[in-house]
Amino acid sequence: MKNGITEQSILLFEKKGFSHTSIQDIVNQLGVTKGTFYYYFSSKEQLLMEIHHEYITNLLEGQSRVINNGSLTSKQKLAKIIGLLINDVATNGPSARVYFREVRHLAEENIKYVKEKREQFRLNVEKIVREGMNKGEFKHDLKVDMITFGILGVTNWTYSWYKPNGEVSSDELVKIYVDMILNGIQ
Known part of the structure; x- marks a missing residue:
């Protein structure tokens, strides 16, 4: 039931926004009572935080598997x-949209937690770029922080426009982005 509440909430938050979705809306969709909701969550904000926590935790775990794969070059890791970010948007689009759009509705301490996790993800990408520079895989004079912000900006904003059932598959989009980021559009 907890997963059902979470899944239904994600869909409602994506469609109506966090502010315009009530607990009554959520329980009506599931055909349960508010008591059922409160059995699992103390508030709508706690539910939103759990959605954010699960989303960033899954991304960090996937990123960690890539980083710790010693057989990959820095280019391959990047x-x-x-691919991890684009395929996540393709398969978990509603969660991605809630994650990026609704963070502002979290309590200050929860926003701080989410920002720390996002920062960890960014710093991990920065480390890959720096390692690639040191190994000669990338130009030696890159502004690592700006390159990292650019990579994450391009990939993260995909949630706002990408249609997985559109004319470009997620794998094709990954290839386009990787080529653009690693080779430019000269």
Whole structure:
């Protein structure tokens, strides 16, 4: 039931926004009582925080698997992380949209937690770029922080426009982004 509440909430938050979705809306969709909701969550904000926590935790775990794969070059790691982000939007689009759009509705301490996790993800990408520079895989004079913000900006905003059932598959989009990021559009 907890998963059902979470899944239904994600869909409602994506469609109506966090502010315009009531607990009554959530329980009506599931055909349960508010008591059922409060059995699992103390508030709508706690539910939103759990959605954010699960989303960033899954991304960090996927990123960690890529980073710890010693057989990959820095270029390959970067490509796999781009793939991780794009494929996540393709398969978990509603969660991605809630994660990026609704963070402002979290309590200050929860926003701080989410920002720390996002920062960890960013710093991990920065480390890959820096390692690639040191190994000669990337130009030696890159502004690592700006490159990282650019990579994450391009990939993270995909949630706002990408249609997985559109004319470009997620794998094709990953190839386009990887080529653009690693080779430019000269």
